[in-house]
Amino acid sequence: MSDLVFADELPEELPHGRTKAIDPWVVMIVDDDPAVHQVTQLVMADFEFAGRRLQFLDAYSATEARELLQARQDIALVLLDVVMESEHAGLDLARYIREELENHHVRIVLRTGQPGQAPEEHVIKTYDINDYKEKTELTKRKLITVFYSALRSYRDIMIIDQSRQALRRSIDAITRIYDSQNLRRFASAVLEQVAHLLGYEAQGLCASRISAYAASHIEGRLKVLAATSEYSKLLVDEEVDSLPDEVKVSLDKALHDQQSHFEDLCFVGYYRTSSGNESLLYMVFSEPVDAEARELLEIFCANVAITYESLLLREEIADTQRSTVYIIGEAVEKRSKETGAHVRRVGELAALLADLVGMKAGDVEFMRQAAPLHDVGKIGIPDRVLNKPGKLDAEEWEVMQTHARIGYELLSKSDKRILQLGAIIAHEHHERWDGQGYPRGLAGEQIHVAGRIVALVDVFDALVSDRCYKKAWGFDEALAYVREQAGTQFDPKLVDLLLANLDAVQDIYQRLPDRV
DSSP, X not given: OGGGTTOOOOOOOOOTTOOSOOOOEEEEEEOSOHHHHHHHHHHXXXXXXXXXXXXXEEESSHHHHHHHHHHOSOEEEEEEESOSSSTTHHHHHHHIIIIISOOOSSEEEEEESOGGGSOHHHHHHHSOOSEEEEGGGOOHHHHHHXXXXXXXXXXXXXXXXXXXXXXXXXXXXXXXXXXXXXXHHHHHHHHHHHHHHHXXXXXXXXXXXOOHHHHGGGTTOOEEEEEOGGGTTSOTTOBGGGSOHHHHHHHHHHHHHXXXXXXXXXXXXXXXXXXXXEEEEEEEESSOOOHHHHHHHHHHHHHHHHHHHHHHHHHHHHHHHHHHHHHHHHHHHHHTTOOSOHHHHHXXXXXXXXXXXXXXXXXXXXXXXXXXXXXXXXXXXXXXXXXXXXXXXXXXXXXXXXXXXXXXXXXXXXXXXXHHHHHHHHHHTTOOTTSOOSSSOOOGGGSOHHHHHHHHHHHHHHHXXXXXXXXXXXXXXXXXXXXXXXXXXXXHHHHHHHHHTHHHHHHHHHHSOOOO
């Protein structure tokens, strides 16, 4: 093995533009002969591949090697002796690496001084190793070839694995962003997921210029939708004119050129949807973004633009739907000669309780939109009954009670989830916890939770509002009545939740006061 000491191989040059030291390749020598460790490290001391030097780990038995392999995930190459504490210690270790540790990345090169103990053909066929060498044939030149081959293979495997992980992160990021319920949450999710996707520390902001179909009152003006902590002084919807000069210059350039652009530590993404909406993503990174990350960022942001367009349309449809529900509910209000924002407050109070009982976010929103339809059946009640200033007689009360059935029949004809929920609410919001309500005399949990929620909030809001047959009660007086009726008229658990969250209830009344 004399020529192990002399022949040198030129290392590869560092990749262009590197500004800091790169982590070395980790190589583990597993051999019970200390001389093998010493000679290998001496011969390979100046070796470099892809701009990275070598870091050696020493294990003098398979047992030591197992401990090292359990503790580290960055070992690229194992130079493995066969005969150590037993005749097949090395082969057993190779099987342990692949089968028990499930490590299929590390390259395993078997080195043996006793080839008869482990015939090459049998070993290559039976064990998942990458090369087989007799120690007597490992000159320096051949050892260098082994290192180049093994490390190049390990590098390519890791690139594939990292690409797979990046794809998984990309899909996850897009999914999280698509699940955003509004534009501000969407913009915040974009900022969060870009940093997660690339694995870089980043600060940034999202801005948007929305076309007339989505929000005509801000047409042509760029608004900040979300910002990371670095730009947290920017308020949501603040004008772009208040941005730092370097940010404004970058955004103006992207708007003028109508395309994304990279700078050394900065990325500005420009996206124009088919409806003419323009959005910008400004990101500043703590270190230069490499070519692979730039490509991934472009792909990610192109998908973000598509999602953004979908979200704009979804918001417009949702706004239209909410407005339609409120128009219908308020039309019934006006016919009943009731002033104020009763249907809106019932929707907000119902959503509050739905959230407190643990409904999913989507179901809470359905409650917010369906609850205002609770009295839609009153369109079938004659004015003489609906607007009678005094107490109804038995016949009139029987007529009034039919509004629950009428509302159910109107809404249940649709297969849309919100209207189906509205049908349940219209039908059951006059049922009582004790079974003495109408129209079916349901009791306790026989009543759908949506019906129980609206039964409570509808009565509470009616008590604190002026009606044709009474003056508004005081807030404390209404709360006392609700507390008194817990377990008889109302679900006691819902009453407890209402009373425990009076600050949130008061906030709703401050936001939605009666309109005279």
